Amino acid sequence: MLDKNVILDGKAVLVTGAAGFIGCNLCKKLLNDYTCSELVGLDSITDYYDVNIKHERLKEIEALATATGKKWTFVKANLADKATIDSLFEKYHFAVVVNLAAQAGVRYSITNPDAYIQSNLIGFYNILEACRHNEVEHLVYASSSSVYGSNKKIPYSTDDKVDNPVSLYAATKKSNELMAHAYSKLYNIPSTGLRFFTVYGPAGRPDMAYFGFTNKLKAGKTIQIFNYGKCKRDFTFVDDIVEGVVRVMQHAPEKQNGEDGLPLPPYMVYNIGNNHPENLLDFVTILQEELVRAKVLPADYDFEAHKELVPMQPGDVPVTYADTSALEADFGFKPATPLRDGLRKFAEWYAGYYGTANTQVVKN
Numbered sequence: 001m002l003d004k005n006v007i008l009d010g011k012a013v014l015v016t017g018a019a020g021f022i023g024c025n026l027c028k029k030l031l032n033d034y035t036c037s038e039l040v041g042l043d044s045i046t047d048y049y050d051v052n053i054k055h056e057r058l059k060e061i062e063a064l065a066t067a068t069g070k071k072w073t074f075v076k077a078n079l080a081d082k083a084t085i086d087s088l089f090e091k092y093h094f095a096v097v098v099n100l101a102a103q104a105g106v107r108y109s110i111t112n113p114d115a116y117i118q119s120n121l122i123g124f125y126n127i128l129e130a131c132r133h134n135e136v137e138h139l140v141y142a143s144s145s146s147v148y149g150s151n152k153k154i155p156y157s158t159d160d161k162v163d164n165p166v167s168l169y170a171a172t173k174k175s176n177e178l179m180a181h182a183y184s185k186l187y188n189i190p191s192t193g194l195r196f197f198t199v200y201g202p203a204g205r206p207d208m209a210y211f212g213f214t215n216k217l218k219a220g221k222t223i224q225i226f227n228y229g230k231c232k233r234d235f236t237f238v239d240d241i242v243e244g245v246v247r248v249m250q251h252a253p254e255k256q257n258g259e260d261g262l263p264l265p266p267y268m269v270y271n272i273g274n275n276h277p278e279n280l281l282d283f284v285t286i287l288q289e290e291l292v293r294a295k296v297l298p299a300d301y302d303f304e305a306h307k308e309l310v311p312m313q314p315g316d317v318p319v320t321y322a323d324t325s326a327l328e329a330d331f332g333f334k335p336a337t338p339l340r341d342g343l344r345k346f347a348e349w350y351a352g353y354y355g356t357a358n359t360q361v362v363k364n
């Protein structure tokens, strides 16, 4: 196991994408378990999905900061706005930066490429530049399992060649890793990229399949199960992702010089995934059971009448499966939340947020 070489207590930490699904959970974990001198969350609150969920998440962070008496500052800003990013770094002198802000989603990138170039490429470049001019102890950033494209070899290892992205989203995430490598080499910036595998959980992303399925089933609509349900996904519960991120934050790749006397890039990439791919149809079955248990759907719901098996969609990949041996060896941790436990938490949250089969929570 690697020793901790980054102390979070007493340090200024920036989390971008703080109103997002993973970012919000990370901020809450940091507020609960650490005492950063400054915890700054940045987000532009894009309307890619229902912004009410983003505002709710921010309210939760705010309430936790108040309850724990910890420092918390939210900045509504766009990563693509270089002047604002630069001034934020000059003001706070961040020791640790976690870049989670991005335009996510594979399918959306097929019809809306511009958002990906702005947020994921220009935005990430601005973060790298700010880290170059304001020395940071560690830059951690979100990559994605999508960089593996349609790789046949499973489980996916960070040693695998990942030069064949099948979506622009994946191409931007792989680009982030390449850009980070260059900046680590040129400017000796310790950076760690994290390839997340299909993250789910309470207050998750409404654009993701499990959430969309739930909305549709509750509305009595038919859900479409792609690739005739034969897709396999390494579904990873959000608490496991956050645990992995926090552990990784506390060990920056060491700065070392090579034989030529020049710095070797202090650069690492890890997978964070459940290491236990589930068949999409099995996933849907557990989801159904948990939605009934949480009373989101009635016990006599006719699931078969609301399911359609359809072919694969452009940009989709048939399987994702994380090799997490490097994460385990270096950080003594691998995601392990069983799907049923995670989906139970999602279903219970959904019932509280949107109401059960018999009650409807009115959102304004």
Ligand SMILES: NC(=O)c1ccc[n+]([C@@H]2O[C@H](COP(=O)([O-])OP(=O)(O)OC[C@H]3O[C@@H](n4cnc5c(N)ncnc54)[C@H](O)[C@@H]3O)[C@@H](O)[C@H]2O)c1
Residues within 6 Å of the ligand: 016, 017, 018, 019, 020, 021, 022, 023, 042, 043, 044, 045, 046, 047, 054, 077, 078, 079, 080, 099, 100, 101, 102, 103, 104, 105, 118, 119, 123, 142, 143, 144, 145, 195, 196, 197, 198, 199, 200, 205
């Ligand atoms: N959730 C997953 O399954 C998953 C899987 C692999 C990788 N990832 C990556 O993890 C990160 C977090 O994902 P998430 O699921 O929390 O997504 P999310 O969409 O919930 O959160 C991302 C946040 O970034 C913000 N954002 C987007 N563009 C911005 C910009 N230009 N400036 C400032 N803020 C901006 C959005 O408003 C959003 O709140 C992303 O980088 C995503 O690509 C997520």
